[in-house]
Amino acid sequence: MNRMSEETRRQACPACLAVHPTLGQHRYGGRPLPCLIWRFGSHRQAISSAVSGGGLSVVGWILNAQVPSDYRRTDPAAHVAEIAAACGLAGSGAGLLTACDVRGYRRASDGEVAADTTVGIAQPIWAAADTPSGDYRPGTINLVVQLPVRLSEAALVNAVATAAEAKAQALWQARVPGTGTATDAVCVLCRSDGPAESFAGPRSVWGGRLARAVYAAVLAGLEVDL
Secondary structure, X not given: OOOOOHHHHHHHOXXXXXXXXXXXXXXXXXXXEEEEEEEEEEEEEEEEOOOEOOEEEEEXXXXXXXXXXXXXXXXXXXXXXXXXXXXXXXXXXXXEEEOOOHHHOEEEEEOOEEEEEEEOOOOOEOOOOOOOOOOOOOOOEEEEEEOOOEEOHHXXXXXXXXXXXXHHHHHHHOOOOOOEOOOOEEEEEEEOOOOEEOOOOOOOHHHHHHHHHHHHHHHHHHHHHO
């Protein structure tokens, strides 16, 4: 049996295939900076720690915008809204910010689960460290993960935990002295229709695929940043 073409599959089920980000541009302090934009043909259920549009929501787009390393705005949600408007993004969405070059993003896939990441690891931290470091340097790992199935709300929370575990495993594998950075963010997206999967832990079918995709994407991103 011949495989359906990607275009045919996308027409039959727009939410079944992962969307690739496109490169956009915004300005900060008169300086042009790049951003990544995921535009979805149909709305996706999302759980996110994004500075704008975070929490549980239904989104039509995701934005990951680069900002300068000396970024000083104290209203990041309002700033993301400005960037989204400048990029022609309307309706509900979620926005992430990072000081690393988003043009170096990396993608890894496993069983139709796709993980895109921008990795900045200038100052890794241990999550349970007693005291924060006083030597602050910008660094953020942003993750955007897409699944072709619907997850229950509990499974969406489980997926965030699985993504964090896989990210930490990749950092350990690369001998980075930390579990992440103080400003890491994640967005997990799934279909908003169809039967809901109840589990997304690392030993479930979809959680395992998510974990392997995140692990590989973060490792690839670390090769760019380190």
